[in-house]
Amino acid sequence: MNIINRIWQPSIQICKFSNVIRFGMVHLLRKSCGAEIQSISSVKCFSLSSRRFDLSEFFEDKKNLGENEVKHGRAWTKDELRIKANSDLHKLWFILLKERNMLLTMEHECNDKMELFPSPERLDKVKESMENIEHVVRERNRAYYELGTGETGERPGKLEYNQLGLRFYYRMFEHVIPKHRNGKWNQTHKFFYKGAAVTKFLRLYREKLYNVKRKQRNRDRNEVMHLLKRFPNMDRNIIAAKYPSVDIDKLSKLDKIRGNYDPVKV
Numbered sequence: 423m424n425i426i427n428r429i430w431q432p433s434i435q436i437c438k439f440s441n442v443i444r445f446g447m448v449h450l451l452r453k454s455c456g457a458e459i460q461s462i463s464s465v466k467c468f469s470l471s472s473r474r475f476d477l478s479e480f481f482e483d484k485k486n487l488g489e490n491e492v493k494h495g496r497a498w499t500k501d502e503l504r505i506k507a508n509s510d511l512h513k514l515w516f517i518l519l520k521e522r523n524m525l526l527t528m529e530h531e532c533n534d535k536m537e538l539f540p541s542p543e544r545l546d547k548v549k550e551s552m553e554n555i556e557h558v559v560r561e562r563n564r565a566y567y568e569l570g571t572g573e574t575g576e577r578p579g580k581l582e583y584n585q586l587g588l589r590f591y592y593r594m595f596e597h598v599i600p601k602h603r604n605g606k607w608n609q610t611h612k613f614f615y616k617g618a619a620v621t622k623f624l625r626l627y628r629e630k631l632y633n634v635k636r637k638q639r640n641r642d643r644n645e646v647m648h649l650l651k652r653f654p655n656m657d658r659n660i661i662a663a664k665y666p667s668v669d670i671d672k673l674s675k676l677d678k679i680r681g682n683y684d685p686v687k688v
Contacts, residue, residue, distance in 0.1 A: 479520070480527045492540045497547040503558045515555055522548045587615040587624045642668050650679040 482492075503511065525545050532539040560576075567575030579593040592613070597604060642665045649661065650673065658670050673679060 480524055481531075482524065482528050489540050490538065492544070494541060494544050494547070497550040498554055500554045500558060503554055504561075508559075508562070511555055511559060515552065518548050518552050518555070522552070582613040583615055585612055585615050585620070587620050588627075639667050643673070646670065647673055647676070647679050650674065654679075 498514070503514075506514070522545070525548065529539050529542070529545070564574045564576065567573055577593050577595075579591055581589050582592045583589055597607065599607075601607070646661055646665050646668045649656065650670075658674075662668075662670055
């Protein structure tokens with residue numbers, strides 16, 4: 423400890439002395455140059471302090487530790503981002519990236535210590551903001567390329583089938599080796615399916631999707647019947663907008679929704 427104190431105290435004095443020299447030089451430059459030097463940023467080359475890389479940037483502020491809820495704002499909207507310059511979007515992207523890294527670090531730390539992560543919705547808002555920035559930048563790139571070349575500039579793609587017979591959107595890449603001679607690419611990219619097992623899988627998969635849609639349609643139908651039975655005078659245009667798969671005119675003629683009174687007289 424004595425050795426550390428002997429080294430630490432002189433280093434603090436040197437840092438203080440360097441700061442005095444820096445501000446003294448700034449004062450002299452301002453006095454000699456007059457209005458040409460208006461800020462300290464113009465004499466950054468005279469700084470004698472070393473740069474610090476602190477790992478505390480990956481952790482929450484100390485005043486928020488142990489809190490159940492942290493005050494935060496909303497996500498950036500697309501309309502707000504469209505009026506910003508590209509340089510501002512670039513800066514904002516890295517600010518959000520830094521915030522996301524910090525939140526992910528704190529989430530992992532809280533899970534490791536079996537503690538409650540305060541305000542987890544912050545991650546969703548940061549993610550939404552970053553997605554909106556990507557959308558705005560893509561809009562500008564598309565407009566730039568369409569104005570200059572008549573094309574969108576986006577990577578081309580098309581719908582293909584995988585080995586299970588399911589369709590997906592494949593984004594094309596540029597390769598040095600031609601397609602018919604690229605054996606490694608042909609082994610990992612097979613856009614076809616065959617076999618009785620795949621055919622059976624597709625049949626069962628389509629049946630499952632049909633059952634999901636059928637059950638959802640029945641749930642919507644029962645919900646509309648319940649609403650019409652309890653509130654016969656409610657606006658049916660609103661119901662039709664919320665449940666487009668239900669035929670309200672056909673349901674209104676059923677005896678199940680009439681109840682114990684005539685809705686016309688009410």
